[in-house]
Amino acid sequence: MARPSKYVSRSDLGWGTSPAASADPRSGLVVHYDSSNQNLANRDHSACLTYWRNTRAFHTGPSRGWVDIGYSWLACAHGYVIDGRGPRREQAAQPGGNRTHYSVTLATGPTDTITDAQINAVRELRQWLADDYSNAGTVLGHRDFIATSCPGDRAYSMVRDGTFTQAPGPITGGEGSLLGLKEGDGLLPGAPVEGVKAVQRLIVAAGFGTTLDPDGVDGRWGPATSEGLLQARRYVGSGVSSIKSMTGESYAQLIRACARREAERAVSGLGAPVDGDDGS
Numbered sequence: 503m504a505r506p507s508k509y510v511s512r513s514d515l516g517w518g519t520s521p522a523a524s525a526d527p528r529s530g531l532v533v534h535y536d537s538s539n540q541n542l543a544n545r546d547h548s549a550c551l552t553y554w555r556n557t558r559a560f561h562t563g564p565s566r567g568w569v570d571i572g573y574s575w576l577a578c579a580h581g582y583v584i585d586g587r588g589p590r591r592e593q594a595a596q597p598g599g600n601r602t603h604y605s606v607t608l609a610t611g612p613t614d615t616i617t618d619a620q621i622n623a624v625r626e627l628r629q630w631l632a633d634d635y636s637n638a639g640t641v642l643g644h645r646d647f648i649a650t651s652c653p654g655d656r657a658y659s660m661v662r663d664g665t666f667t668q669a670p671g672p673i674t675g676g677e678g679s680l681l682g683l684k685e686g687d688g689l690l691p692g693a694p695v696e697g698v699k700a701v702q703r704l705i706v707a708a709g710f711g712t713t714l715d716p717d718g719v720d721g722r723w724g725p726a727t728s729e730g731l732l733q734a735r736r737y738v739g740s741g742v743s744s745i746k747s748m749t750g751e752s753y754a755q756l757i758r759a760c761a762r763r764e765a766e767r768a769v770s771g772l773g774a775p776v777d778g779d780d781g782s
C-alpha cells in the first residue's frame with residue numbers, strides 16, 4: 503500500500519531532512535509509549551503536534567543531546583502517522599535495534615486510551631514499511647529489548663495478541679469492544695478471565711454450550727467461544743458471519759438469545775437448567 507492515509511511529513515512540520523545516520527531497518531517495528539499519561543485521545547490533534555515538537559526539543563536539548571527526535575514515527579490517537587526521523591534512518595529509541603527495526607510511539611501513558619484510529623495507523627504504517635521498505639513487519643514492544651515498562655501493559659498486550667499485525671481496516675476487538683473482551687482473551691497472562699467466563703455462561707444459557715466442548719466454561723476465548731457467540735446471535739436473527747469480540751451488538755443479541763431460550767424451555771415444560779457451581 504501507499505503511505506498511510508493520514509500522514510504528517512517532516513516538511514509538513516517544517517523540519518527538513520533528518521540529520522540522523524542512514525540505515526535500512528528491515529527486521530520489524532517496535533512500539534513505544536510515553537511514561538506519563540498525555541490524554542491526547544481527548545484533546546484536539548493540534549495537541550499531538552505540540553507534544554511532538556516538545557519531544558523533539560527535549561531529545562535534541564541538553565538532557566539527551568541527540569541529533570534529532572529519537573523515534574521514527576508517532577501514531578496518534580486521531581489516526582495520523584507523524585514523521586519523526588522517518589524512513590531509512592538510524593534511531594535513538596531501542597538500543598540493540600536502532601538500525602534493524604523502526605520505532606513508533608503511541609505517545610500514551612500507562613492508562614491512556616489507545617484508540618481504534620491509532621491501532622489502524624500502526625497497521626497502515628506496518629503495511630507500508632513491508633510493501634515499500636522490505637520490512638519484515640514483525641511488531642515488538644520496547645520491553646522485548648530491555649527491561650522497561652514501555653510500551654505499557656495495554657499496548658504490549660496488543661503487541662502480543664497480534665492486534666497491530668492485522669491488515670488495515672475496521673477494528674475488531676481492542677478497546678473499542680464492550681468490556682474490552684475479544685478472541686484471544688484468557689489465552690495470555692493478565693487477560694480478563696472472569697469476563698470471558700461470563701460470556702461463556704451466557705452462551706451456555708442460550709443453549710449453545712456444546713460449542714464450548716470439551717473445555718466448557720474455562721475463561722479462555724478461543725475459536726469455540728467465538729462460534730458459540732455467533733450461533734447465539736444467529737438464533738435471534740443476526741446475519742453476521744464471524745465474530746471476534748464482544749461488541750455492544752453482540753452483547754445485546756446474546757442476552758436476547760438467553761431470553762428466547764428461556765421462553766422456549768418454559769413452553770416445553772423443561773424449566774431452566776440449574777446453574778452449576780465450579781467453585782470459581
Ligand SMILES: [Zn+2]
Pocket residue numbers: 533534535595644652653
Ligand atoms: Zn520505549
Ligand SMILES: [Zn+2]
Pocket residue numbers: 546547548550551578579580581582
Ligand atoms: Zn493526533
